[in-house]
Amino acid sequence: MMFLNKRRVSFGTMFNDLQPSLDAIYQCTEPQPISGVHMIQAIYDMCTARPQPFTLPLFTALAHYIEERAHHSLMEIVNSDSPLQTYAQQWSQYSVASQYLDAMCGYLNKRLQKITDASNSTSSPHTLQSILDPASSTTTYHVGMASSPNPVNENSFSPEPCSEYATYGDRSMVAGRRTHYIADVLTLTRFAWRVHVLDAIRDGWENLLINHAFEIVTRVRKGVTADYSLVRNFVESLCIIDPLGVSSQSWYVVEFKTPYLVRLAHYCQRRSQELFESLDITAFMEQTITLLNQEITNGERFCHSSTLPDIVSACERSLLGPFATQLRTVFTAAITTERRHQCALAYTLLSRMPTEIGPVVTVYEQHVVDCGRELRRECSTTDFPALRTLVSQLIILHEKHTHMVQTTFQGDQAFFDALDKAFHAIVNEYRNGTTTNPNSDSPASSSSGSSGVKVAKAFYAPELLARYCDGAILRRSARVVLQTKDLVQRINQVTNLFKYIDDKDIFQKIYARLLARRLIFAQSASLDTEAMVISRLKSICGIEYTSKLQQMLTDVTTSEALNDAYQHQAAIEPTTVDPQDRVPIRVMMLTARAWPLDGQQHPTFRLPTELTASLQSITEFYHSQHSGRRIQWLWPYSRAVVKLGYLDKRYEVNLSLFQLAILLQFQTIDRCTVSNLLEATQLTWQELNHALGGLTTVGLLKGPPTNAEFSKTTMIHLNSEYSSRRQKVKIPMASLPDNSSEVETDTKTIQEDRRLYLQSVMVRIMKTRKRLTHAELVQDVVRAAKARFQPSVPLIKKCIEHLLGKEYIERDIHNRDVYLYVV
Structure with a gap:
């Protein structure tokens, strides 16, 4: 039971009674039961004694006791045959005992904190060395070990603290150039360990512990069995005892980390030079990677976690820096010859040097472009079967290099970006090697460059990929039908190429025509497949891009429902049409704006009389379901x-x-x-x-x-x-318009669509932003239109002039380069 009343106590007698318990905690005597309540009560009584509390004398007495305990551990360590092992044992015992003591001194810690807070504004800070160092202490008050022949003499103790105790009352300690204040007994014990164990061994025993630790590190590097946990425990104790933690002035950094990094750099430089002189380049890279991983592992074993970045940096500078040029040369050659193993080794090393990996990424991009151009050169004809093979080869090339980036280059985003740039150049390039010219107003000739060279339009990527998709989705005979997973894979492959196309609006027009043909003549493998393709296109270009395509699928579904409802009604309800004159008929009701069909080609066609009654019947049924809609029959389809x-x-x-x-x-x-x-x-x-x-x-x-x-x-x-x-x-049907020249015949339509689209984008941007400079407007328009096509600056300027003429926007009268939105 605790007694909280303040009372008069004899400090010397009470501390002498407390000392056996302290000895038992620090295991200086035979194990015996320890009364925690007794210790807490004694400490409380000394801190609340009347008329004068013994807070500072108690703290000072504990400091001297802990000093002697640290000195005892010092002697055990330096006299041992295995200093680090003995250090680990002594530190474990000392640190646990200190934690128990700190828990017992909870009230003392609170009293000390109050004294510090009250005296900080008036007292100048003093250091702890004079109290923890017996040589500098002038007080007549001594605290001994349990076996000490000089117990505390309460008669020689003055109730008023002397000057030495007063300096300790500030409880400050100096580490490096900074002064740190001791906040509790636990911090005191750690500081005592540093001063009377670590500093003493460093100064008086030639840094015995550090040298022994580095000897273990050396043995581990040589492959000799060693207990690396001794070094780890030693390092952890260094970080615990120092109030600076792992800062630049801490004991751990000054005495262990810095020498460790210096020794590591020297070892790596020497070892890498030996490997380079004795091995071929492939074996050198393999051994360097192994050495690098070993040293990183050693760093994780021996050092504090905060040191690992410095260890990695030191290894990279020492192992790779002298051979960066040779590694880059090997990497470049391995890419052009596609030696995967060498590429993986060189990447693993050079990826640690950002300044060196950049030129290699450029080489890789050019290599992929060269591979694509080689495939185009090998395609010597413009027949679609050969072009379809070319697309398949480009798909294989893309998958091959995608897998290479994921595995060989470990998914490095820089190489993925290079792969995207390379395929963008390949897909938007014709056989003669000219690249896409975004400044051309003509979409059909946008890939012919500014030179005006006439090229084979069969190599035009939007049309070619649209036809390739059409061939993949077309219904086949039972003997050649594709499995669902194969069809999904092929669609994913071709849409991976689609995302590189600049003229996506042209692809949309051609694909819409081909989709219409498949849906009207029931040539599609399945509507689910069509929906999957549209979903992929929507994920790349957005919902606006695929709105008409989605409407086409919706029309097919609603038409099926319409036909089923018509057949059901015709079976149960009488009509004005004689059943004998009615021919079974199924219709597709298509939304006019969504389908790319010409409904005015045959206005004079005379429908056979055998079909008139059925057509009239289903027309009446449709109007009963949807009044006010006008039907226009598309006879050619x-x-x-x-x-x-x-x-x-x-x-x-x-x-x-x-x-x-x-x-x-x-x-x-x-x-x-x-x-x-x-x-x-x-x-x-x-x-x-x-x-x-x-x-x-x-x-x-x-x-x-x-x-x-x-x-x-x-x-x-x-x-x-x-x-x-x-x-x-x-019977073959040749009555449909020929789709083989859509890029040429639709040029004017596409140009007009682009102008209208850019104008609408500009109006939306100006309505939101209200005020923009010419450069800002051009940048925003290019960014917004990028999902559909690459707009040219001249075309954007024409659209701006058109909006100025229509008074959607106006120029600022004070700055002609600024446009204002007209409300």
């Missing part, structure tokens, strides 16, 4: 399936609506002239020629001799002897 019953064998023919209109003319007659067919179908001459060509090629109709052209007087006969091995016959 319509197909039909007809069963032939006039032959010996029944055939199912898949043909275009125009071809069906021609074939139905022969239900009652066996022959007629081309002129009669023109009159009956109201087709244009070109479309009639195309449709007849398909029918005569298959053999359903007989026309002029092979390679002869149709004329209005040409007689067309129904082939009643037609035969085929296949029961289902598909």
